[in-house]
Amino acid sequence: MITWEVFGAWLSAAMVVWIYSFAYRDNALYKLAEHMFVGTAAGYSIALALDSLNRVVVAPAVRSPETFWAASWHYVIPVVLGVLMFAKYSRKYYWLARYAVAVNIAVGSGLALRTAPIANIVRQVTATILPLWGSDPVKVLNNWILVLVTLGGLTYFLFTIFPRRVEGARPSPAYWVYRSLYYIGIYGMMVGFGALFANTIMTRVGFLISIYLIYIQPEAWASIVAAVLAAVAIILGILRKR
Amino acid sequence: MSEMSALRSLEKVLGSKELLYTLLLLSVILPILHPLGIPVEISKRTLDVYEYVDKKLPPGCHVYIEVYYEVAARGELEPNLIALTKHLFDKGCKIVYGSLSAFGVVAFSLFKTMAADLFEDKVYGRDYVYLGYIAGSEAATASLARSIRGTISVDNYGNRLEDLPLMREVDKATDFDLVIIVSSGTDVFAYYVRQWHTPYGVPLLFAALSVIGPSIEPFVGAGQAIGMLVGQRSAAEYEVLVGRLGLGIASMDAQSTSHMLIVAFIAIGNAIYWSKRVSSQRGGSK
Amino acid sequence: MSLVVRRYAPQAIVTIIILLTVMFFYFYVNPETSEAFSRADKALSDWVVVITSFALIVGGIDILRFHLVRMRKEGLRQAPFSAVTISLLVLMVLFALHGWYLSYADPAAGIAITTQPQFRWLYLNVYAPADAAVYSILVFYMASASYRAFRVRNPMALLLLVVALIVIFGNTTVGGLLWPGFLSLRDWVMTVPNTAAFRPITIGAGLGIIILGLRLLTWREVSWMGRRE
Known part of the structure; x- marks a missing residue:
């Protein structure tokens, strides 16, 4: 018997196959799946926004109004600001939405601004201040690599003030230090990008494997039917163009 | 000369994208249908994370887990989440799950279905809680660090947080012994480093997609996280360590074959490129 | 006004x-x-x-x-x-x-x-399935690009390829069959040169946050206001 659950599993497999069919050629079934995805994704995001709003503001206001109005009355302000966001659709009052955006970006930026100097800079710099001499040669080598490549990368990203070579004159020692670190930086980053490339393959293939295991393999027949339909849609598309 | 023509014809054949795609699909599907059974070695980094959870966390500890990945990333992150959850539950730890992304709710719901056995003897509200989606990115992270009950009053299923025993035990960042971030987004790791670790010193553990592992490595190197599990490989290793084999280990053979196929693509592409280049240089010198 | x-x-x-x-x-x-x-x-x-x-x-x-x-x-x-x-x-x-x-x-x-x-x-x-498929379709283009575009033209590209191969063999189980050292070599690549390579980027991101904050403070950053009048 075809229950909603069974039909859902078939539909899931078909959605995957139709979206993958785009890798071969654009077709009507891909377009259908794509539009279904956009519709559900947008609806989902609105619903989850309502859910978050409900759990943060509405539920406490409805269930325990006294405590809410005593302690959390200030929620009225962001609710009003949030409603002002809809003013962006007005030609005349679009600027009202800026008040909500202003609060959002200011708080976001302020929160990041106050801890980023410690988290992103101080802690990274202190982690790079390492002993360059010692009894353990492996550790010493690792420390040299860490220090030189970090300095090199930072040098590579210097876009404002750096030693330049004056034509005709002998380059200064500062210039040579700069150039050496610059190249160490580039080669260091190539190592980083190599690792990134290899890990990208891992992730992308991992996505494919899990999709096969979760959606396609359990519903092999539905997938085959969906693939045949996609093939027909591709052929029809080609014939129509001719 | 015959080598040259063979290379040319190979280039012609592989030039069709349809063939490349079909080969890739086969390299994934065949080893799943006929597993090769290549053994999985445990790397020191995964072992370090396992040892930390096993030895450093007190029994009955409290852990916060951020579930922040879209459905596509399930294959890489869900096995990590399941293996970590099993390890924590085995130690009698209590877990609060939360999501800073809307798709986290789908991910959590699918995770619970996949790992139903882990939750069988666990009581919702006492042993674990799912807060649901909290909008606001970094601001929400900062707000939760100060007080979870002060941010949201109701969990994902409509229960009041003050009615849940676990939420009476924990409320702010410092109440947790460990925070695990299972994420497919780079930013969210930085949010937790900035808003939970930097001001409150809460230990963080990263479980990241392979592709973003390299870029968040500096945080681990600087001691801002106790360790990192990277993608499916770490998941497979952790599954072996906790003794619950799942999607991670099931994917390893297919990972091997598809990676070898891609290495072969790179090798053939370069062989053709260099042979052309060498022959054109020879032609030019004549 | x-x-x-x-x-x-x-x-x-x-x-x-x-x-x-x-x-x-x-x-x-x-x-x-x-x-x-x-x-x-x-x-x-x-x-x-x-x-x-x-x-x-x-x-x-x-x-x-x-x-x-x-x-x-x-x-x-x-x-x-x-x-x-x-x-x-x-x-x-x-x-x-x-x-x-x-x-x-x-x-x-x-x-x-x-x-x-x-x-x-x-x-x-x-x-859920559509989201998974949309994000994972990139795998096909990546496979095709590694055949068509990954060319070792200079020493930098060679270094990139060598590191990529080490990490690939470290990540997959087949690498362990070829040489058991790949796994620890990969861990070394990730924790030493890779960390050093991405550290300047992390520092740069921190500087970026500070600069954005300062630009907002001094009213130089106006893109968030949308349309100009």
């Missing part, structure tokens, strides 16, 4: 809030002020949680408007597809609202927005 309320007042709000958030974190006068700062700081973060929810709703409505316009402009070729998008969007929201209503009307049933059965069916069987 109009410029004051349209531009200067929002910009002034940005400056004041940034200064306040930094002050709440770093300044200490006495325990009472610290407590008040902490409460105000949390309130500000919570405001963002609320406003972001509204922003997400606006984003969803934008998609609705976009497809309504497409239906009108592009005629029959596009209309059926846009109709699918619009009807699914509306259906999802209606089911969610039904779940919301039930969570208050019949709390004992335990149904909330995300657990409303039809809403759940749609996101598990349409949204």
Whole structure:
């Protein structure tokens, strides 16, 4: 018997196959799946926004109004600001939405601004201040690599003030230090990008494997039917163009 | 000369994208249908994370887990989440799950279905809680660090947080012994480093997609996280360590074959490129 | 006057809030002020949680408007597809609202927005697989690009390839069969040269955050205000 659950599993497999069919050629079934995805994704995001709003503001206001109005009355302000966001659709009052955006970006930026100097800079710099001499040669080598490549990368990203070579004159020692670190930086980053490339393959293939295991393999027949339909849609598309 | 023509014809054949795609699909599907059974070695980094959870966390500890990945990333992150959850539950730890992304709710719901056995003897509200989606990115992270009950009053299923025993035990960042971030987004790791670790010193553990592992490595190197599990490989290793084999280990053979196929693509592409280049240089010198 | 309320007042709000958030974190006068700062700081973060929810709703409505316009402009070729998008969007929201209503009307049933059965069916069987497929389709292009575009033209590309191969063999189990050392070599690559390579980028991101903050403080950053007048 075809229950909603069974039909859902078939539909899931078909959605995957139709979206993958785009890798071969654009077709009507891909377009259908794509539009279904956009519709559900947008609806989902609105619903989850309502859910978050409900759990943060509405539920406490409805269930325990006294405590809410005593302690959390200030929620009225962001609710009003949030409603002002809809003013962006007005030609005349679009600027009202800026008040909500202003609060959002200011708080976001302020929160990041106050801890980023410690988290992103101080802690990274202190982690790079390492002993360059010692009894353990492996550790010493690792420390040299860490220090030189970090300095090199930072040098590579210097876009404002750096030693330049004056034509005709002998380059200064500062210039040579700069150039050496610059190249160490580039080669260091190539190592980083190599690792990134290899890990990208891992992730992308991992996505494919899990999709096969979760959606396609359990519903092999539905997938085959969906693939045949996609093939027909591709052929029809080609014939129509001719 | 015959080598040259063979290379040319190979280039012609592989030039069709349809063939490349079909080969890739086969390299994934065949080893799943006929597993090769290549053994999985445990790397020191995964072992370090396992040892930390096993030895450093007190029994009955409290852990916060951020579930922040879209459905596509399930294959890489869900096995990590399941293996970590099993390890924590085995130690009698209590877990609060939360999501800073809307798709986290789908991910959590699918995770619970996949790992139903882990939750069988666990009581919702006492042993674990799912807060649901909290909008606001970094601001929400900062707000939760100060007080979870002060941010949201109701969990994902409509229960009041003050009615849940676990939420009476924990409320702010410092109440947790460990925070695990299972994420497919780079930013969210930085949010937790900035808003939970930097001001409150809460230990963080990263479980990241392979592709973003390299870029968040500096945080681990600087001691801002106790360790990192990277993608499916770490998941497979952790599954072996906790003794619950799942999607991670099931994917390893297919990972091997598809990676070898891609290495072969790179090798053939370069062989053709260099042979052309060498022959054109020879032609030019004549 | 109009410029004051349209531009200067929002910009002034940005400056004041940034200064306040930094002050709440770093300044200490006495325990009472610290407590008040902490409460105000949390309130500000919570405001963002609320406003972001509204922003997400606006984003969803934008998609609705976009497809309504497409239906009108592009005629029959596009209309059926846009109709699918619009009807699914509306259906999802209606089911969610039904779940919301039930969570208050019949709390004992335990149904909330995300657990409303039809809403759940749609996101598990349409949204989830489509999302997974859309993100993973890149694997095909990546495989094709590694054959067509990955060329070792210079020493830098060679280094990139060698490191990539080490990490590939370290990541996969087949690498362990070829040489057991790949796994520890990969770990070394990740923890030493790779960490050093990405550390300047992390520092750069930190500098970027500081610069963005300063630009907002000094009213130089105006892109967030949208259209110019």
